Every structure is written in structure tokens, then in C-alpha cells.
Amino acid sequence: MLVISDTxxxxxxxxxxxxxxxxxxxxxxxLPRTVYDELGELPR
Known part of the structure; x- marks a missing residue:
């Protein structure tokens, strides 16, 4: 099953x-590159 999700x-x-x-x-x-990049910008 292929699932595509936003962040x-x-x-x-x-x-x-x-x-x-x-x-x-x-x-x-x-993860699409855009989602990966957005996740990398999250405060930790």
C-alpha cells in the first residue's frame, strides 16, 4: 500500500x-524530500 502524507x-x-x-x-x-526537509526544520 502506498500512502502519501504531508508533515x-x-x-x-x-x-x-x-x-x-x-x-x-x-x-x-x-518520505518525499519536501516532507523530510520540513521535519528537519522542527524545533527539538
Whole structure:
């Protein structure tokens, strides 16, 4: 299954500590460069 997402759901999963759910549900996760770049700009 191919799923394309913007940054918001990924950011929310990071904030609640459950980013691993993406891989559990979908197996392989590929981020478009734009999403990857936006995630890199998040405050840590």
C-alpha cells in the first residue's frame, strides 16, 4: 500500500512518541524530500 502524507500527521506522531506506528501499519515508509526537509526544520 502506498500512502502519501504531508508533515502534520508525522509531526503529531513524533510529539506523542509513536512514529513507529507508521512502519507497523504500512511496512516501508518513504518520505518525499519536501516532507523530510520540513521535519528537519522542527524545533527539538
Amino acid at each position: 502534520s500527521p508525522i509531526t503529531n506522531l513524533i510529539q506523542i512518541g509513536h512514529l513507529d506506528l507508521l512502519r507497523q501499519v504500512f511496512g516501508q515508509v518513504i
